[in-house]
Every structure is written in C-alpha cells, then in structure tokens.
Amino acid sequence: xxxxxxxxxxxxxxxxxxxxxxxxxxxxxxxxxxxxxxxxxxxxxxxxxxxxxxxxxxxxxxxxxxxxxxxxxxxxxxxxxxxxxxxxxxxxxxxxxxxxxxxxxxxxxxxxxxxxxxxxxxxxxxxxxxxxxxxxxxxxxxxxxxxxxxxxxxxxxxxxxxxxxxxxxxxxxxxxxxxxxxxxxxxxxxxxxxxxxxxxxxxxxxxxxxxxxx
Amino acid sequence: xxxxxxxxxxxxxxxxxxxxxxxxxxxxxxxxxxxxxxxxxxxxxxxxxxxxxxxxxxxxxxxxxxxxxxxxxxxxxxxxxxxxxxxxxxxxxxxxxxxxxxxxxxxxxxxxxxxxxxxxxxxxxxxxxxxxxxxxxxxxxxxxxxxxxxxxxxxxxxxxxxxxxxxxxxxxxxxxxxxxxxxxxxxxxxxxxxxxxxxxxxxxxxxxxxxxxx
DNA sequence: CCTATATTGTTAAAAAAATAACAACAGAGG
DNA sequence: CCTCTGTTGTTATTTTTTTAACAATATAGG
Numbered sequence: 130x131x132x133x134x135x136x137x138x139x140x141x142x143x144x145x146x147x148x149x150x151x152x153x154x155x156x157x158x159x160x161x162x163x164x165x166x167x168x169x170x171x172x173x174x175x176x177x178x179x180x181x182x183x184x185x186x187x188x189x190x191x192x193x194x195x196x197x198x199x200x201x202x203x204x205x206x207x208x209x210x211x212x213x214x215x216x217x218x219x220x221x222x223x224x225x226x227x228x229x230x231x232x233x234x235x236x237x238x239x240x241x242x243x244x245x246x247x248x249x250x251x252x253x254x255x256x257x258x259x260x261x262x263x264x265x266x267x268x269x270x271x272x273x274x275x276x277x278x279x280x281x282x283x284x285x286x287x288x289x290x291x292x293x294x295x296x297x298x299x300x301x302x303x304x305x306x307x308x309x310x311x312x313x314x315x316x317x318x319x320x321x322x323x324x325x326x327x328x329x330x331x332x333x334x335x336x337x338x339x340x341x342x343x
Numbered sequence: 344x345x346x347x348x349x350x351x352x353x354x355x356x357x358x359x360x361x362x363x364x365x366x367x368x369x370x371x372x373x374x375x376x377x378x379x380x381x382x383x384x385x386x387x388x389x390x391x392x393x394x395x396x397x398x399x400x401x402x403x404x405x406x407x408x409x410x411x412x413x414x415x416x417x418x419x420x421x422x423x424x425x426x427x428x429x430x431x432x433x434x435x436x437x438x439x440x441x442x443x444x445x446x447x448x449x450x451x452x453x454x455x456x457x458x459x460x461x462x463x464x465x466x467x468x469x470x471x472x473x474x475x476x477x478x479x480x481x482x483x484x485x486x487x488x489x490x491x492x493x494x495x496x497x498x499x500x501x502x503x504x505x506x507x508x509x510x511x512x513x514x515x516x517x518x519x520x521x522x523x524x525x526x527x528x529x530x531x532x533x534x535x536x537x538x539x540x541x542x543x544x545x546x547x548x549x550x551x552x553x554x555x556x557x
Numbered sequence: 558c559c560t561a562t563a564t565t566g567t568t569a570a571a572a573a574a575a576t577a578a579c580a581a582c583a584g585a586g587g
Numbered sequence: 588c589c590t591c592t593g594t595t596g597t598t599a600t601t602t603t604t605t606t607a608a609c610a611a612t613a614t615a616g617g
Contacts, residue, residue, distance in 0.1 A: 145548060145551055145552075146548065148547070148548075148551065149541070149543070149544035149547035149548060150528075150541075150544060152547065153526060153541075153543075153544070175528075176528065211551070212547050212550055212551040212554075213550045213551055213553065213554030214547070214550060216554050218550060218553075218554075226445075226448075227444060227445035227447075227448040227449070228445040228449070230441060230445070231440075231441035231442040231444070231445040233441075234440075234441040235441070235442070235542075237526065237542070237543045238543060238546060241543065241546075241547070243546060243550070281553065282549065282550075282553070305553045305554075306549045306550075306552065306553045307549075308545065308546055308549055312367060312451065314364075314389075314390065322549055322552035322553055323549075324545045324546070324548055324549035324552070325545075326540070326542060326545050327363070327364075327367075328449075328451070328540060329363070329367075329451045329452060329455065330363035330364060330367070331522065331538045331539075331540050332452060332455075332457060332522055332538070333362070333363035333366065333426050333428070333455070334359060334360065334362075334363060334538055335496065335520045335521075335522055335536055335537075335538035336426055336427045336428060336432060336457075336496075336520075337359055337362065337425070337426045337427055338359075338520065338536040338538070339427065339432075339495065339496070339519045339520045339536055340426075340427025340430050340432075340519075
C-alpha cells in the first residue's frame, strides 16, 4: 500500500503506466546535462499534457518548485524510489530459447538495477552452458535456487503449453513478481504480480491501426 | 476510418487494446471445439465484465444472438476481419541482434498471417546469412526492397541510437506501420502508425507493483 | 525591498470508460 | 401455441481519467 502524508492513497493504474516513460526521459535529460525542466517542456517530450504531468507526479510528492520547475536529477531519483528501483531485484529466467537468449543479452535491465542471477531450461543440451555470463541450470532445481538466493522476480520465456506450470513453480518457490512473455494469461495467487509482454498483441493492434475496418 | 451502418465511428482506444486478447482466446476455444459462448462465460475467460464485452463487440457489429450467445467461429472470423488480419501483411525486420534473431524465429506471427519477408543489418558479418529461412541483407538496400516487395510493416530491433534513423528510412520507403522494440519514442509522419514494445517499461511496472512505495 | 514573471499544486469541469439496468427477443418445454 | 429461461443490444449511471483554471509562491530584476 502506498502512503502519502500518512494517508493511504491508491495510485490510478493510468498513472503507473506512465511512470516508466517519465523515468526513461529523465535519464536522457540527465545525461544531456539538463538541470531543470518545466512541466510544459517535459510534458511535450513525453507526450503528455502539462497539467496531467503535474497531477501524476503529485500523487507521490511535491517535487517541483513554483516559478522554477522540476530539478531533473531530484525528480529522476524520486521516481526511481517510487518505482522501487533502489531496492535491487534478483531475477531468474526460465526458458532459454531464442527469446530467452535475447533477454539474457539485454543490457537495459541491469543498468536499472535488475540483476539476472541465472537461467533454467528443461533441455539437457542447454543445461550447463553459460551464456553471456549467465549459467543455465536444470529446471528441476528451480525451487531450491529461488529459496536460496533471495529471488523475487521470475521471467517466463517458455512455450505457451508449459507457461502455467512454470508460473506455479515460481509462485510456490516464493517469487513476488512474474514477467511473462508467453501468450497466456497466467493464474496466480493474488499476492504475486504479473506483468505480461504479449508481443503478438502489439502486432495485432498495429495491424488494426493500419488496415482495420468493418 | 471505421464505418458502421454507414456512419463513421471512432473506436475507443481502450477497446482496441482488448481486441487482440479476445481474438487469442477465441482461437483457443475454437481449437477446443467450443461452438458457442455467452458474454458472461467469455468475459470470465478474458477477464472483462460481460456488459463491457458486449459493448466492445457492438462497436463493430451485432455478432451475438439473444438467448444463445456468440458463435465462436463466427466471432473469431469477425474479429480477424476487424483487425485486418485477413489482408496479409508483408514485413521486414531491421536489426539482427539477439532480439532480432528471436523475432525471426518466432512462429506466432506467421500463424496469424504476418509474413516476415527479409531482414536487414549493417553488420557485414551478418549480411548474406540466412537465419531460419530469412535472408539478411545490407541495410543500404532497405528502401529499394520495401518499394519492390509491397512491404507495409517495418520491425525495428536496432539499438536506441540508430532507431530514429531506421524509422526515417522506413517511412520514406513507404511502410504503413512500425513495430518498434527500441527504447525510444519515434517521431514519424502521422500517416504512419507506431506500436511500441518498450520491454523495460513492463519490468519497471512490475517492480513498482512489487516494491513501490513512498 | 518591491514588483513582475514563471510555474507549481490543487481544485473544478469535462471527457472517456466501465458498470449496471433492462427491454427485446430467440429457443426450449410443455 | 404459449410461457419461461437465457442472453443479447442498448441506454442510463457511475467511476475513472483527462483537461482546464487559478490561487499561491519562488525567483529575477530593478
């Protein structure tokens, strides 16, 4: 539960969805050496109206200053804290197919404090390999590993058919969140959060925008 | 522009976002041999209230029958048509890194009528290779290829720094849509649609749900 | 030190989306 | 043929989200 000035407040999901984008652009501004920015300018960059931006940010605190704007670095750090990036996340990947290997090689996550500890697969030809410094283990050891290594996020990159099985195992072992790339709507106990990356859905939406009609 | 009974109607974006999920689950039901389904049952499956489901579908036509429900196959085909899947899409991929190779190997898209014709990269070691039946060409030939082969979708899987450049080239060559995996908000002329897959944003949202607080 | 300018935080209004309610109708059973 | 049940399409209501408005206040300049 989120608290602000002692009171519990519910953050609208629409706001939550925009936070990562804000954070990403603030990082770029910081890199460029921009010190301060107004809600009008920043809104233009992220594609959001200035009042909406201010309202969004004020769910979490008063980061701006009248007549001045927002200090980029301060806001960047504040949002990082809001999203919980400060507290490091330990992750495991399940499924070392093409997509899994792409995820292993992705540098973006590490940069933001997400630590991929190891990977699991059922294929004996993959088990034992080390890819980009990440060891591939037998999926039979999943539960023990998670318990022993303070893992809180599991990444699912297995085929559709086995995704729910893997999810069950992850939940049982005690992960707090699942990042799911299988085209399935996982059923998990409600203490566990799931974030889906249903890539094909994005492609279908694109198709609709290009060609859809009645 | 979408038309219904002669009148032009604007489909709410919230509805559009849900269509691919409906289509996916209808496909599964069809495979299972389910013939008919009520909005209540189907809503439960896709995680949407029954009235919302009916309202969503009725933006595009009256597919149901009172006292009976919806014919699964009919609805499946209707939604496919709504989303423009019937008309085949020809796609090119730009960027044959880890993610690009994963996309080449993905079977999901082909199954739904999306045809990946070829891939492009700037790296001479990749150019000329054939991966999973997809030939990798020099990016210098991008524009000509797109014009010659009736390509309407470009997939961007290049690093952040070159993504906008690639997008410009794709637009110039005449694609109608861009499926973007680079963590950048592309600027394109408004006749071209962009669908972003900003994977890291999903991970950050997950982090927020797990650990976020103030 | 005072005034003008810029820009916030917050409250109010408008728009969009989700939920609820219900009349209309098809099909089953008697 | 009539009644009852189930389920839709559609309209009304509520909730959520976005946009607009503005008083409050920090900074800069004289």
